[in-house]
Amino acid sequence: MTRVLLLGGTGDALRIARELRPGDVYSLAGLGKVPDDLPCAVRVGGFGGSEGMARYIEHEGIGLVIDATHPYAAQISANAAQASCSTRVPCWALRRPAWQPQAGDDWRVVNDWSELTDALAPFRRPLFTLGREPLAHLDEIPAHQFWFVRCLDSHPDTTRARILAARGPFTLEGERALFALQGFDVVVSKNSGGSATEAKLEVARDRHLPVVLLRRPQLPAVDREFERVADLLQALHLSD
Incomplete structure (x- = not known):
């Protein structure tokens, strides 16, 4: 065999x-x-x-x-x-397969971290779902922003960021509750595809929030x- x-x-x-x-x-x-x-x-x-x-x-x-x-x-x-x-x-x-935009989506595709931070400049409360990468940039948070970083790793919160240690799959109900509680104004994500983490895109669509996507x-x-x-x-x- x-x-x-x-x-x-x-x-x-x-x-x-x-x-x-x-x-x-x-x-x-x-x-x-x-x-x-x-x-x-x-x-x-x-x-x-x-x-x-x-x-x-x-x-x-x-x-x-x-x-x-x-x-x-x-x-x-x-x-x-x-x-x-x-x-x-x-x-x-x-x-x-990658996720595909649907009616009502406001997707903004970027190529790297530099383009990503430029795209986030107008926002105040981003939800990062990129994995660990944002943890290396916690000392670069602009004065007008407070970050929420969801990743597998436990990491202490800072005065400018909250680290949400969690593992998917994430339910639509759970994502709706999280978005309502924290008041995110933009979502940052990889275009990972699959159903395990797709619920955040539906919630962003329902709440008319932009999604900044790192290009595959x-x-x-x-x-x-x-x-x-x-x-x-x-x-x-x-x-x-």
């Missing part, structure tokens, strides 16, 4: 990991909770770039790499594609791409 290396850290990846076998490997960066109830092996930590991943693939006898990382984990995806090429081991990728990175070409976990699992089972 083909030994699988699954690169994960997302809810979609966890669904795939639950269908793997004892000889397969689920690899995590180690930033969140490490599952202990999977049928496959779990490794935590980096590989040392594409060359390190290639060495791991060869040493462990990996026959298939599955990239089910976050759509913004561009470097990991690039390393997987390069390691796959150098070892001639196939690489499949789960490419979650360009991901490398791989042997096969899938938009749905079910399709990838079917292909995986058929390939055994």
